[in-house]
Amino acid sequence: MLRVVQWATGAVGRHAVRAVQAHPDLELVGAFVYSDAKAGRDVGEIAGLAPIGVTATNDPAEIVVLDADCVLYMAxxxxxxxxxxxxxxxxxxxxKNVISTAVTSLIYPASLDPAVAARLEEACAEGGTSFHATGIEPGWxxxxxxxxxxxxxxxxxxxVVQELLDYSSYDSPGMMFDIMGFGRAPDAPVPLADPVLAGSVFRAPLLLVAEGLGATIDDFVYDRQVALADRAFDIKAGRVExxxxxxxxxxxxxxxxxxxxxxVEHITRVGEGQAPDWPTGRGWKVTVEGSPSMVLEAKIAIHGEDENDQGCLGTAMHAVHAIAPVCAAAPGIRTFLDLPMIKGRHILSQR
Structure with missing residues (x-):
């Protein structure tokens, strides 16, 4: 039985709490939260479960001293x-081994300043632990x-890998407006409009795939196009004027x-009818020109469910299923190139 701590209980973290609690090989032993309103509450209740006997804390020091095998870091x-x-x-x-969904570029730390990977390796060596970053896109x-x-x-x-999703039900104003720039002027200085900052998000998956394929990247080209709302409307995160x-x-x-x-291309909308001339879909598409040629499509929320919530669930599960292989790995940074195939153990329905 592996002892797990949940760090953050937002849209992804709540799914992770429920998954860990239901997993026969995992035990949830701690939870870190950011808000005073959540601190002191049973994390099961925060995640929509009955109480499970684990009290959430907003003191990182309490998490650091816990006896745990792995932390799911989902800030x-x-x-x-x-x-x-x-x-x-x-x-x-x-x-504590750490699996993170928090910073996309950490999926392949070599994509960042060498000092970042060095810090991670030093911390792993000190604790005898492994670090793995994941997600659904990037990350899967x-x-x-x-x-x-x-x-x-x-x-x-x-x-070409494309993500095609409608984010109108994604309840994160900071991410939607302040980072991605929805509901802002087309020339607003948000991080996603900065080719250096935005590019750093996608350098990691591109470099990881290139290494896996034995290729060397000569350069990177970044592009961002926006479409504007012709009327005001509301989304889960707020108002789009x-x-x-x-x-x-x-x-x-x-x-x-x-x-x-x-x-890697993301085509992201906040509502039906926006940018009608762009490709549409609900999920991910991989198009390969070569020998053979091939298109692989992965659609999510195929029965009309909330695609953002299901995407958050997929993100959480990719991390939860990585716990066992990450804990078994040798200390150090462990990317998808280093770990065995991450499989969904105990998920086949017995109904």
Whole structure:
């Protein structure tokens, strides 16, 4: 039985709490929360369960001293990546393996300043622990899917991974407005409009896939297009006024051998009818030109469920299912290239 701590109980973290609690090989032994309103409450109740006997705390020191094998770190780290790195390194050095969904670029730490990977490795060495970052996209669609498909190909000329989702039900004003720039003027100086900052999100999956395929990236090309609302309307995160961003299409492309070879593109809307000329869908699509040529589509919420909530569930489960292999791994940074295939044990319904 592996002892698990849940760090943060937002849209992804609540799903993780429920999954860990239901897993026969895992025991939830602690939970960290950010709000005073959640601190002191039973984390089962926070996650919509009956009480489970684990009280949430907003004191990181209490988590650090807990006897635990793994921490599921699910903070909104993109808003403070340096702070997330500090938290993660502290936990690793304290003897806890860490699986993070918080900072996309940590999926492949070599994509960042070498000092970041060095800090993580030092913390892992001090605590005898392993670090793994994951997600659903990036983290699964733009890494695991292409690498799994790659064994079928004689040659790949171009590979494009697209995420096509409607974020109108995603209840995170900070992420939606302050980071992504929805509901803002098209030239607002949000992080996603900055090619350096936005590019860093996609450099990680592109570099990871390139390493897995034995390729060397010459350069990166970034692009962002926006569409504007023709009327005001409300989404879960707040108000989108007329003339502000209601859809965006952003991508990063890795140039290999002088040609655009690997691309990750997100086509994201907040409501039906926005940017009607752009591709539509509910999920992820991998298009490969090569020998053979192939398109693989993964649709989510196929029965009309909330696609954002189901995406958050998928993100949580990818982390929960990684607990056992990460805890069994040798100390250090462990990416998808280092771990065995992450499988969903105990998920086949017995009904």
């Amino acid at each position: 909104q780290g993109e808003m403070n990546p340096a702070g997330a790195l500090d938290d993660i390194c502290r936990l690793l050095a304290a003897g 669609a733009s890494e695991v899917l292409p690498l799994t498909m790659s064994a079928l190909f004689e040659r790949i000329d171009t590979l 007329a003339g502000t961003v209601s859809a965006q299409r952003f991508s990063a492309t890795a140039v290999v051998g002088g040609r655009p070879a690997l691309t």
